[in-house]
Amino acid sequence: MLVTAGCASLAPTDDAWPKVAVPAVWSAGSNATAQGAAATSLAQWWQRLDDAVLTTLVEQALRANTSVRTAQAALQQARAQVDVQSAGLLPSVGASASAQRSRANNNTGNTFQAGFDASWEPDVFGRVRSGVSASEADARAAEASLADVQVSLAAEVAVNYIELRGLQQRLAIARSNLASQQETLQITQWRLQAGLTTSLVTEQARAAAEQTAAQIPSLEASLAQSRYSLAVLTGQVPGALDATLAASAPVPQPTAELALAIPAETLRQRPDVRAAEQRIAAALARVSQADAARYPSFSLGGSLGLRALTLGALSGGSAVTSALLGSVSIPLLDGGAARAQVRVQSAALEQARVAYEATVLTALQDVENALVSLRGDREKLERLTAAADAARNAALLAQQRYSSGLIDFQAVLETQRTLLSTQESVAITTAAVAADHVRLYKALGGGWKT
Template sequence: MALAVAASAALLSGCAAPTGSTADTPAWATPAKWAGAPVGNAATSLGQWWGRFDDPVLSSLVGQALASNATLRQTEAALRQARAVSDVQAAGLLPSVGASGSAQRSRTAGATANRFAAGFDASWEPDLFGAQSSAVAASEADVAVAKANLGDAQVSLAAEVAANYIALRGLQERLAIARSNLASQQETLQISNWRLQAGLITSLDTEQARAAAEQTAAQVPALESSLAQTRHALAVLTGQPPAALDAALADAAPVPQAPADLALAIPAQTLRQRADVRAAEARISAALARVSQADAARYPSLRISGNLGLSAATLGALTGGASVANALLASISVPLFDGGAARAQVRVQEAALEQARIGYEATVLTALQDVEDALVALQGDRERLAHLQAAASAAANADLLAHQRYQSGLIDFPTVLDTQRTLLSAQDGVASTQVSLANDHVRLYKALGGGWAPEGDGNATAMIPTKNTRP
């Protein structure tokens, strides 16, 4: 037996250790600053960024979604699965030990005989060339990917809830504008009818007034349908039946707006705050470990096993006077010919590593674009809103003057129609742009990392609200 173990050791000592890949996480050159905004001395904390909108209902909805959303719970289960797989791989580095027992009763020629046996088995496969440790490293990287995926899901969910809530408040505002303008147009239609009866105008003016009122009235049910669908979407996002929030969100409220004092981190720091970038990095680590694992599979493997058995006629005799049998075995497996399958498997993993590296570069570029696009949209919508607010104010004045002059017979009816259409368009544009501006802030917060922080960065629970309440 000792000779066999010595021969195995000699054979293994003559084998060259595998050469692992030297590929590392790619060092992507990020810009020094953002083109769309100056960088402050200290970046604004984005932990629970939705609180910057100063809207308790929004904060409550986000908290409920993070606690109860079905898709998020599914992602959490995927993380638990990845951790369990990692534990399975780590267990492979340790020896395995088992125990067995048996009892036998036999009768021969009228004589009865009992036999009791107990035994222990142990086996261990030393990780000579790092195949098992590489598998463990790959599974640990998979856990990091799952953690980052969970963080990305949390960021996306919070942003989706905020976007739907902002859309809901915008639809309520637009619905109020449509109803207000409809009331004004119906009043104008009534005045037209009176003037028609007095013979001051023709039926053409009355029909034009009716057409304008009906067109505005047609917008009301469309806005009401969109409003109900948005409430349903928010309910499902928070893990509730579609109609659960109808009563809670029935009352109108202004479109929430975030303050404009956000200080941005430098691009490199922003990338570290994004869960999708961290996930892409972890995928490279997992792919690199699997290259090493596939390379190590081309080399010999050693397995050591042994067993100890006790046998006696009675249970009591097992602890003293039992016959003992033991064995120790060392075996070596050396791949000689596999048709190139092992080398091909290495190439498979190397190609997977290259895909992970390219995927990382694409993720970084997308992250940089997300921030720059959000900054450009934010600046553009701020300027657009200022112009639309001025236009809406002027249109309201023009509409008031037109009504007064029409009632006095100083202007014709088409002028009144034009001022009404201009007012409705300007007010609706203001409401829509307020929604766009608020959504630009949401997009920017999400692009900057959305408040997520990996474990160990001192802010790992930033995405989880301290208290979840239903609105």
């Protein structure tokens, strides 16, 4: 149960559960977020990016990714284990039949038997019920783990997709700048032929153009690798998405502001926290199960059947046999194994408690880090956009003034380098802002239905 008041405490009512201090509000605010309003639903947060291709990729990954399928199989296994444990609470009934022929002292005889056997172990001290509770908690933990895989997968697909779109923008910038530099190189060659400049200037222009051209193969390789990563994440072979992702498109950005839930509500939303809670519940049940194993166990058994010397005689009333048995088993001397098993499960419980605390602290850190990164990158992007506009104007003016012979070529080179650098920084930071939103959605536990 999560409660917030000033600095709230995350603690179930059971004293065996850990208490973790949870802040009432997030310390790192952001221009893209608001606190105190009704929290934005993030079950399908990728739709907030308003990109149909991304939505298709995420949905396909959630259906076909191998990690999701593995987690689904683990959940099926955990649920089957609940049925196995629950069966121990019910009586077991079996049927048997036999035919025997024996010979002794030249006398031959036949014996025929058929009947039913039943047995039941009353769960007086709760050992079996504790085992069932542990298995049920394991199943709930497996369900939460599946959700955690889905959350991580959706975020990974989106980050890779954003990286791909960012690389496409950077590749377009490099090609545009290369075209501009090649035009400048042509101008210097004309001026050299006219005797208005030197070979040094022409070679400087050629060097600048070649340096920009050298970036293009690297960007193309990174772009191909991003396509391959997305294909594998969606359960396909590398190259399967080449046609789908060939066309360039802008980096997707959220279409609306995000209202944050308070920290305690965020922790309820995160599947990894829920899984850690269920692992504590399972460990608690196993401590109870180990403790109950130290006490006597009872069993009731019985049989009802037919026994005769011939098959025909089995239908007679005199062939009916029955038996009823009650027994008790009391552990007396086991070398301390039962008590040691309790200590083993208690240590496992402590591990689960510590793991839960670590999960909660990591969850809080994830959100705060995402908020800080988002705020910083948004401010950085605003500055870089202004710098890119100024660099574009400066490059245009320098080109015009050089063509008129009013400035030397060094000024043109400097403005072109600055333009390429700032434009690339804008593209990188634009992708970073979008990725920051994705990481924030993931940190808030978005990507699954509670």
